[in-house]
Amino acid sequence: MPYYIGDVIRDENKLVARTPERFRDSGIEVLIRTPVERIDMKESAVQLAGGSTIDYDILAIGTGTIPILPGIPGQDLEGVFTLKRLNDAIRIKSYIDMKPVRSAAIIGAGFISMEMCENLRLRGIETTIINMGNLPVTRWDPIFSKRAQEELDRNGVITLTGTKTESITRGNDGRLHLATTAGELAVDLLIIAIGVRPDARLAAEAGIPLGKTGAIQVDFSQKTPLENIYAVGDCCEVFNRVSMRWVHIPLGDIANKQGRVAGRNIGGAPILFPGIVAAQSFRLFDLEMAATGIDEREANQAGFHPVSTIVWGNAIAGAMPGNSPVGIKLIADRSTGKLLGAQAIGEAGAVSRVNTLSCALWAGLGLEEVAYLDLAYAPPFSPSWDPIHLAAQDLLKKL
Amino acid sequence: MPYYIGDVIRDENKLVARTPERFRDSGIEVLIRTPVERIDMKESAVQLAGGSTIDYDILAIGTGTIPILPGIPGQDLEGVFTLKRLNDAIRIKSYIDMKPVRSAAIIGAGFISMEMCENLRLRGIETTIINMGNLPVTRWDPIFSKRAQEELDRNGVITLTGTKTESITRGNDGRLHLATTAGELAVDLLIIAIGVRPDARLAAEAGIPLGKTGAIQVDFSQKTPLENIYAVGDCCEVFNRVSMRWVHIPLGDIANKQGRVAGRNIGGAPILFPGIVAAQSFRLFDLEMAATGIDEREANQAGFHPVSTIVWGNAIAGAMPGNSPVGIKLIADRSTGKLLGAQAIGEAGAVSRVNTLSCALWAGLGLEEVAYLDLAYAPPFSPSWDPIHLAAQDLLKKL
Structure with a gap:
């Protein structure tokens, strides 16, 4: 029986294990809230958190990414969030709905930061971006990044540039106090959005080869160098057709395509993933x-x-x-x-x-x-x- | 000295020969309102309407298209228009501005008809499309053409389908009376938009080969089969990269590109026109x-x-x-x-x-x-x- 070891999906305001229902009549057993502790390649089994194991003939790994944290005191305080999964967004939204959140800060100035500050401003929250560099979204030419900065300014987003956050503490006022190289800042909510790295821990521990990027190495069939193990999505590499190199570009549409390609290859309707151009x-x-x-x-x-x-x-x-x-x-x-x-x-x-x-x-x-x-x-x-x-x-x- | 024999361009409400001014300091002499009667290939000269001639080393022909007329009585009456040149649009606009135009009809249901009826409706004019067929814009699949028809209906455009116009007369009421196979229709303005054909008359009379489409035959340099004669735009053929055939597709962006290609080849910076996909x-x-x-x-x-x-x-x-x-x-x-x-x-x-x-x-x-x-x-x-x-x-x- 094929297994799917997935995430809880929350629907509107109550937690619903929607994924299991979707697969109810499909012959696929879906285990949610079920962390995998280890991949045992000798036994062709995965070991679950409770100690039980599941045998596999073919294993597909889709462990995604881990948000990078700055490694500063207070980064685990309540009110400090990262944004990677749907549940992260739901948690941030609930926090804003329940607490009085009048001001927020975002550490980082990549596209996740940009998308978040638009949504925070739409809720009327005073928003500050703390940028270690001088311009946001550095994938773009400085001339375009400057235009993005103007758009932030025009929409009342405060930006601290060349600024590093050194610690976060809970003040007597209940707010988060950020000590930065540009002085102290007190906010009700903090989002850390300084990037992600591939979550290849399970794979690496099992001895599945990683690429130079730290993501799981795959071929054009989404297969790892091990015959019966596939990897898809943000945890694995992808071929860039322009640079002709294997890169790590964690984006949702790429992950979707890789999942489909792996599924077809596992299911016996082979297809190759032709790579990306990083759009x-x-x-x-x-x-x-x-x-x-x-x-x-x-x-x-x-x-x-x-x-x-x-x-x-x-x-x-x-x-x-x-x-x-x-x-x-x-x-x-x-x-x-x-x-x-x-x-x-x-x-x-x-x-x-x-x-x-x-x-x-x-x-x-x-x-x-x-x-x-x-x-x-x-x-x-x-x-x-x-x-x-x-x-x-x-x-x-x-x- | 290079010559440009062009059209009058009217700017807003007064006639301005804008083109000559643009070329004033370029060393190019621009003749406007100057019909060419004949291309004399033996003498390498073009004969102008007044009888004078201009010699050429290299000749570029850009005579465009001629609107197709249905060949019915009354098609030349005042208030009956075709739409091809900028001046046609200006004339239609002036007519609407000066006369009381409360209702208009368009013979034809191609994309020019569609664009015109939108603009007539925006001026509050009752608009009727007279379509010989059953659906508009037949380049598109009937399912999409039906959606276009619904959009016409939704915006108050009246459509007569399967209807042929047989004659146009000026009624005692001063209006244009259209006798159609669906009965009589009286309107203040009529636009005939049933297509265009390449205006290759000058070229054909001079013995410049035409393609099967009736448009002037050119190569990838925009050169006709004659060494020193080029043709560009709606009067000539273009290579369709999908069907791999030379076709006649009169569209403004294609004409623009062909003009540039011919200019570069004439000017000594050779380039090939790579063809079109008919977008x-x-x-x-x-x-x-x-x-x-x-x-x-x-x-x-x-x-x-x-x-x-x-x-x-x-x-x-x-x-x-x-x-x-x-x-x-x-x-x-x-x-x-x-x-x-x-x-x-x-x-x-x-x-x-x-x-x-x-x-x-x-x-x-x-x-x-x-x-x-x-x-x-x-x-x-x-x-x-x-x-x-x-x-x-x-x-x-x-x-």
């Missing part, structure tokens, strides 16, 4: 931010000779009402003209353009082709020369 | 409609073995506010799994998906790859399995 997006208040492929740093690491440009164009035809500027950054290889990466920002039309460019990266197109791509032009949707074309033509001049 | 879109009130590639009929004509599916998905993550359904049709070759075409419809997210799929067609991707394309997923912009993925996976089952 990503998030919304920050009225701003779309999207990126795909690799940036100059990664391109250099992969042996390319990157050259890039940033071009600002119209999201839709200039004469149409509702037009807004969209910024496109393209990165290409100087010696071959091959497209290596793209970033976009704007109130509209940024994500859709990065999707088109993700397909161009997927197919390995060169700038000459991107500059003349046939897109579905109509004035309400784009200028006749799309910003994609303008950016590619501009970058061609720099090759 | 197209328009907005109909609150609806986006987009299509790319070829449909079943064209696929059969090109020797493919088409198979297709229509899938409805969420434009953005189902749980997000503002979600709306988007329909995606994919057409693929049964024997190879190669993507051949795509159509999309929805209040949002249809055009952007067709752009991504246009890039997939451009690159010649197969359904297996489309089903796992890495797109920039985030809940405000798409579900984690995009409708593109769902459609490709569904169609894979039919191969």
